[in-house]
Amino acid sequence: MLDSLRHYHKRIKEGVLKDMWRETVWIYEYARKYWKQMIFYTLLGLSGTVISLISSLISRDMVDIITHRLQVIFPIRSVSVWTMISKQIFLIKCL
Numbered sequence: 001m002l003d004s005l006r007h008y009h010k011r012i013k014e015g016v017l018k019d020m021w022r023e024t025v026w027i028y029e030y031a032r033k034y035w036k037q038m039i040f041y042t043l044l045g046l047s048g049t050v051i052s053l054i055s056s057l058i059s060r061d062m063v064d065i066i067t068h069r070l071q072v073i074f075p076i077r078s079v080s081v082w083t084m085i086s087k088q089i090f091l092i093k094c095l
Contacts, residue, residue: 031038
């Protein structure tokens, strides 16, 4: 434990912390030009994740319907239609 503290103290004295701070500032300055694109692609990835989670729930319900464990079909169709429409909207916007 004492050796690791000495190692970290030595590295800080060598200027590693200042180098890390300088690199972090440079990254944020460079990313400032592209903040709109970064937000767009982050939201696009999150929406893709949500859509895939919803479609897995739909698939689970469809298997339950086929095996006669679940009898409700109306909510599944409405969610399925919404999923297909949202996928098409995202594909059109990406093109």
